[in-house]
Amino acid sequence: GEEVAQTPKHLVRGEGQKAKLYCAPIKGHSYVFWYQQVLKNEFKFLISFQNENVFDETGMPKERFSAKCLPNSPCSLEIQATKLEDSAVYFCASSPRGNRGDGYTFGSGTRLTVV
Amino acid sequence: RKEVEQDPGPFNVPEGATVAFNCTYSNSASQSFFWYRQDCRKEPKLLMSVYSSGNEDGRFTAQLNRASQYISLLIRDSKLSDSATYLCVALTPSSYKLIFGSGTRLLVRP
Numbered sequence: 001g002e003e004v005a006q007t008p009k010h011l012v013r014g015e016g017q018k019a020k021l022y023c024a025p026i027k028g029h030s031y032v033f034w035y036q037q038v039l040k041n042e043f044k045f046l047i048s049f050q051n052e053n054v055f056d057e058t059g060m061p062k063e064r065f066s067a068k069c070l071p072n073s074p075c076s077l078e079i080q081a082t083k084l085e086d087s088a089v090y091f092c093a094s095s096p097r098g099n100r101g102d103g104y105t106f107g108s109g110t111r112l113t114v115v
Numbered sequence: 116r117k118e119v120e121q122d123p124g125p126f127n128v129p130e131g132a133t134v135a136f137n138c139t140y141s142n143s144a145s146q147s148f149f150w151y152r153q154d155c156r157k158e159p160k161l162l163m164s165v166y167s168s169g170n171e172d173g174r175f176t177a178q179l180n181r182a183s184q185y186i187s188l189l190i191r192d193s194k195l196s197d198s199a200t201y202l203c204v205a206l207t208p209s210s211y212k213l214i215f216g217s218g219t220r221l222l223v224r225p
Contacts, residue, residue, distance in 0.1 A: 033212060037156070041123075041200060043215035056210040089156055098211030101147045101204065106158035 002026060004094050005074075006107035013082045013114050021110045024074040025094030031055065032075050033095070033104070034067060038088045046090075049075065050098070082114045118142055121203050121216035129224055132193045136219045138186040138203030145214075147206040148179055150188050152199045153218065159202055162188075193223045 005024040013019045025032050034046040045059040049069040060067070064082075069075040079086055089109045096103055121138045128134050140148070151159040163170065165177040165186055176189040186203055203216035 031211065035213075035215075041153070041202070041215075041218040043159075043202075043213075045212045045214070048210065048212060056212060058210070059212075091158055093213075095211070099147075099206075099208070101149050101206035101213055102161055102164045104161070104213065106160070108158050109156075111156075 002105075004092055004105050004107035006090075006092050006110050007074075008110060009108070011110055011112045013112065015083060015114055016081050019079045019082050019086070019112055019114075021077045021090050021092075021112070022074040023077070023092030023094075023107055025092070026096075026105055029094035029096050029105075031095040031098040032069055033093045034075075034077050035091045035093070036088045037091060037109075038085075043091075046077070048098070055098070079112075082112075084114050087112060087114045116141055117217070118214045119203055119205050119216040121219050123217055123219060125220040125222050127222045127224060128193055130193055130195060132223075133189065133191045134193060134221060135190075136188045136201055136203070136221075138188075138216055140184050140186065140203075140205050140214075142205065142207070142214075143184065144208055145205040146208050148186050149204040149206070149213075150175075150177055150186075151202040151204055151215075153202055154199045159215075162201070190221075193221075195223050195225065197221060198223045 032049045048055040148165040150162040200218040
């Protein structure tokens with residue numbers, strides 16, 4: 001399809017619980033990016049993939065966050081032992097070529113609320 | 116200092132007004148710049164790319180000044196539907212990640 005599909009749309013977790021978010025990129029897009037948007041519109045880059053390989057993980061809080069993009073499966077972002085400050089909207093984007101910022105397509109996001 | 120900085124606004128303007136947003140970036144290696152629009156915490160959508168020569172798309176004009184590391188967006192004849200948050204974005208050339216400004220909120224009133 002021509003959209004980036006993110007599931008679930010909303011996720012509520014108690015502190016300390018695990019959260020897993022999914023992203024199906026547009027078919028044929030080689031790059032997948034994860035961003036976290038907290039209050040006040042601050043977008044934070046988390047991680048990117050080129051096909052199933054990690055391309056840039058400089059934004060990942062490595063203690064509790066992990067991500068994968070496996071062949072023939074949606075990409076996933078997992079947060080172990082969630083904290084209140086993990087509450088945010090998590091956007092996934094895909095791009096056919098990484099070097100064209102106008103080629104990005106964003107999914108509609110997953111709103112994570114940690115209570 | 117943030118890599119991309121914007122005035123957060125809000126800009127509150129009447130319909131038909133002309134409004135200008137500014138943005139500065141700190142990474143001189145950045146080559147590509149964009150304006151995205153975001154409505155009510157939905158996904159950001161590309162509004163337009165920004166070129167040194169300036170580019171126009173209908174009521175929207177974007178400009179890049181590489182010497183000053185400054186980007187602008189001009190909206191003419193504002194419509195109610197233009198109300199949104201406008202995000203100034205730079206593409207990091209080495210890692211292809213987008214660096215977002217914190218956004219400028221525009222409210223167009225009748």
